[in-house]
Amino acid sequence: MSTVPAVALTNLGRRYGASFVLRGVNLQVAPGRTVVLKGGNGAGKTTLLRVLSTRLRPSLGSGRVFGFDLVKQGHAVRERVAYLSVFGGSYGGLTPLENLALAAQLYNRAPAPGELAALLERVGLGGAQHKLVRSFSSGMKKRLGLARLLLSEADLWLLDEPYAALDEAGKGLVDGLVLEAKAQGKTVLMASHDLERSAPLADSVLELRDGALSVVFTGDAAKTRGAAHG
Numbered sequence: 115m116s117t118v119p120a121v122a123l124t125n126l127g128r129r130y131g132a133s134f135v136l137r138g139v140n141l142q143v144a145p146g147r148t149v150v151l152k153g154g155n156g157a158g159k160t161t162l163l164r165v166l167s168t169r170l171r172p173s174l175g176s177g178r179v180f181g182f183d184l185v186k187q188g189h190a191v192r193e194r195v196a197y198l199s200v201f202g203g204s205y206g207g208l209t210p211l212e213n214l215a216l217a218a219q220l221y222n223r224a225p226a227p228g229e230l231a232a233l234l235e236r237v238g239l240g241g242a243q244h245k246l247v248r249s250f251s252s253g254m255k256k257r258l259g260l261a262r263l264l265l266s267e268a269d270l271w272l273l274d275e276p277y278a279a280l281d282e283a284g285k286g287l288v289d290g291l292v293l294e295a296k297a298q299g300k301t302v303l304m305a306s307h308d309l310e311r312s313a314p315l316a317d318s319v320l321e322l323r324d325g326a327l328s329v330v331f332t333g334d335a336a337k338t339r340g341a342a343h344g
């Protein structure tokens with residue numbers, strides 16, 4: 115049986131100016147897997163997630179998401195991918211409800227009556243519905259990012275340090291959402307320094323070092339050979 119990988123990267127490279135941050139990343143992630151990406155500060159984790167989200171173009175090599183080319187079929191990739199940036203990625207001049215309404219438009223979704231308010235309740239922002247997001251704490255912005263993620267209905271979640279800035283309850287919320295996403299068959303790729311928290315959720319832990327990936331842990335030992343597998 116052939117299954118199209120959720121993520122397939124071949125010798126993928128990305129440079130800023132003359133300096134290569136990613137140099138020959140090979141990765142295959144099967145649909146439904148949860149993969150944690152570790153690596154020191156500046157290793158290139160955010161860069162890799164941004165390339166997968168099509169926010170950055172690869173400088174070398176190629177990549178596919180659910181079979182769609184990151185460069186030539188970026189639109190199809192964006193329809194299947196949701197990216198949570200380390201800061202949550204919302205508009206400060208809007209309320210959280212307005213942010214979600216805008217996100218729904220971008221996702222081409224017509225939310226049901228009360229759906230957006232319910233999402234805010236779910237991420238613990240029910241009491242802050244009418245504030246401007248610029249007045250939010252960093253943890254509140256992250257929670258709003260989680261609500262946007264839930265709205266997206268994407269098949270691949272790209273999470274950049276999802277636990278950062280969150281209190282214990284917020285971290286538990288992330289754990290629950292990732293497990294729920296997995297139960298729904300979604301693929302999750304998350305960059306995290308918090309291995310204690312993220313590794314128990316993961317099918318594989320990969321390390322990005324010197325611009326390439328290696329396997330730290332995988333639930334399937336047969337997959338540790340050759341290209342890094344998720």
Ligand SMILES: Nc1ncnc2c1ncn2[C@@H]1O[C@H](COP(=O)(O)OP(=O)(O)OP(=O)(O)O)[C@@H](O)[C@H]1O
Pocket residue numbers: 130135153154155156157158159160161162
């Ligand atoms: N827009 C940019 N222009 C130039 N260099 C950049 C840019 N964005 C990132 N870099 C550089 O690329 C390297 C990788 O950065 P990246 O943010 O991808 O690492 P990271 O693994 O996510 O790090 P951290 O764990 O600190 O979040 C760093 O040296 C960084 O300075």
